[in-house]
Every structure is written in C-alpha cells, then in structure tokens.
Amino acid sequence: MTHSNVVLIGPPGSGKTSVGQLLAERSNRRFFDTDRVIEERHGCSVSEIFAEHGEAYFRQLESNILDEMSNENWTNFVLGTGGGIIVTPGNLQKLEKLGLVVCLFAPPSCLLDRLKTDQTRPLLASGDDGSKEKRLNELVxxxxxxxxxARYTIETANLAPDDVAAEIEKLLCISDSTTNEVPSG
Structure with a gap:
C-alpha cells in the first residue's frame, strides 16, 4: 500500500517545513504548510493572529484547513503543520485521514538551539533565552x-534534513507496520 500524502507533526524547530519542502521536491508532491496557508488567507502573520484573536481562534483556523483538505480530497502532497495542531481534539484523527502521519522530534535543547533567532513563533517569541527554554520545555x-x-516518529536531532526526507521515503514503501519508532542513524 502506498500513501499519496504525508503529514508532518512535531514541536517547533523539529524540521517540519525544511524536511517537508525537501520531501515534496524529491517525491514530486506539492508542499503545504498550515501556518503559511493561514497567513496567506488572512493577510497577516501567525503572531499577529495570536495577538489580535488569541490561540483558540488560531487553532480553529488550523482545524478548518484540515476539514477543507479532507472535504476537497486534496491529494499528492506533503503537509507541514504548526507545532500545536495536535492540541485541538480531533485534529490528529483528521491528519490520519489525510495521509501518513510522521512525527519529527528532537529534544528541547536541540529545538531551542534551532529556534534561538526565530521571532515568528508566537508562543516562543518573547523573553530571554532562559524563559524561552522554560516555555519550550513546557510545550514539549x-x-x-x-x-x-503518530504512526512513525523520526528523531531529527542528529540527522540532516535530507536524511530525514530519505527516512520518510522509506516509510512510504512500508505497509501494515506496527512500529511507532524508526531508528535513526
């Protein structure tokens, strides 16, 4: 059995966007990022949506995107999701209906290192490194x-985005697996 769609979940900084873009390019799929779709439709950044309308409103927008993708039978894509998309009840099930769900994961210390200069993450944008580290640890x-x-988890801390994309390509060929963990290395 092959999957035409791949859905990437995981904490901020785990590589969902960079790996998703690479995977889409390598596998001749379209790439979508839920945050970018929301920003394009609303004409403002995720941070601005959070500031103006709050997190609950943003989470509803994420759910709406998933409903739309499912209802319109979108196919042949890789979807990079926001780190909190799984917080909303029912979203994981929606993601599973869309395609093969793969979690990209790394320890908070690695995530923090990757996100140090990123001011676009509304739940991590303010504060010094100590408060960001505390907040990231809490989120994770x-x-x-x-x-x-997720059906599969790939630890991304010691893998280049190309290597993670290659691991996902291997997963696309696996059928009826009962494993939840893919060894890295």
Missing part, C-alpha cells in the same frame, strides 16, 4: 504524548 512536555501517537 504537554504535547509529547500526542506527538508520539
């Missing part, structure tokens, strides 16, 4: 159980 701890519900 609160969401990790849901992230790990």
């Amino acid at each position: 701890a609160a969401r990790e159980t849901k992230y790990r519900m």
